[in-house]
Amino acid sequence: MSRLDSMLRRLTAQRDGLNWAAAQIVDLDGDVLDMGLGNGRTFDHLREILPQRRIWVMDRVLQCHPDSTPPAEDFLQGEAEPMLAKLADRGPCVALAHYDFGRGIKHEDVAEAARLSPLIARVMVPGGYLISGQPLVGFEQIRGPESIAPDRYLFYRA
Template sequence: HLRERLPGRRIVVFDRELGAHASSIPEPENLVLGEIRETASRFIGIDAALVHADIGTGYDDRDAVTSTWLPDLIARLLRVGGIAVSGTPLDHPLLQPLPPPPSVPPDRYFVCRRV
C-alpha cells in the first residue's frame, strides 16, 4: 500500500527472508534480505524520508537488545525531518518522539522525527 500512496518514490524493503506474496515483492534492487542490523548499515546516509521498523518480537529481553542498536541505525538512515515508526522505543538524541495516531494503542508503535 505504500507504493499505491507514494507513487514515484523509492521504497527499499529489508526482510530476513522472502516470504511476501508475488504481487508485493519489490524490484531486486529495492529488496535487501538478511539481518537488518547488518544489511541496513550499507544504506547509512541514504536520507530516507520514512523508516518503518516493525521488528519487535514481543519478548522484552530480545527487544531490549534491539533497542541498543536500532535507534542509532534509524537516526543514521533518516534525513532531517524524516519520520520513523517502530515497534520498539527509539531513544536517541537525534530522534524527537511524536504522539502516535489516536487509533494506535499505547506502546504498540513509537513515532519519531529526525531533528
C-alpha cells in the first residue's frame, strides 16, 4: 500500500471513528479531549460534530491553521504529563478522548502511549470513550465501527 493510500485510510478511519464515538456519548456527561492538535483538522471536526461540548486541546506548541485555533482557555500547551495532570486537577471530566500524539517512530510512539495511559485514565469519566492510533493500556478495548479495520484505529472504554 502506498503511503498516500495509507494516509487516506488512516484519515477516513479517524473521521469515521470520531463520528461513531460522538454518537456513543450522547447520554454521557463530560468534555472532549484532543491530544495532539497538529494543524487542527481533528479539532475542527470535533467542534463541528460536538458543538455543545467543551473541547480541550493539548499540544507542545500552537502551530495550527488560523481557522482551527482553539480558544486560549481550552488549549493546554506543553509536555503531555504536566498538561494531563493540570486537567486531572478538575477530576474526571472527559467523555471522549482522541489520542494522536506521536512522531512516526512506532516503538517510541507505542511506549509514549503506554506511559501516558495512567494519566489519561485520571481525566476520563467512567464509561468514557477513547480513540487512538496507538495502543493504550488499562482500558477496555472495544470494537469500533465495522467499517474500520481493527488494526487501523483502536477504540477503548474507560
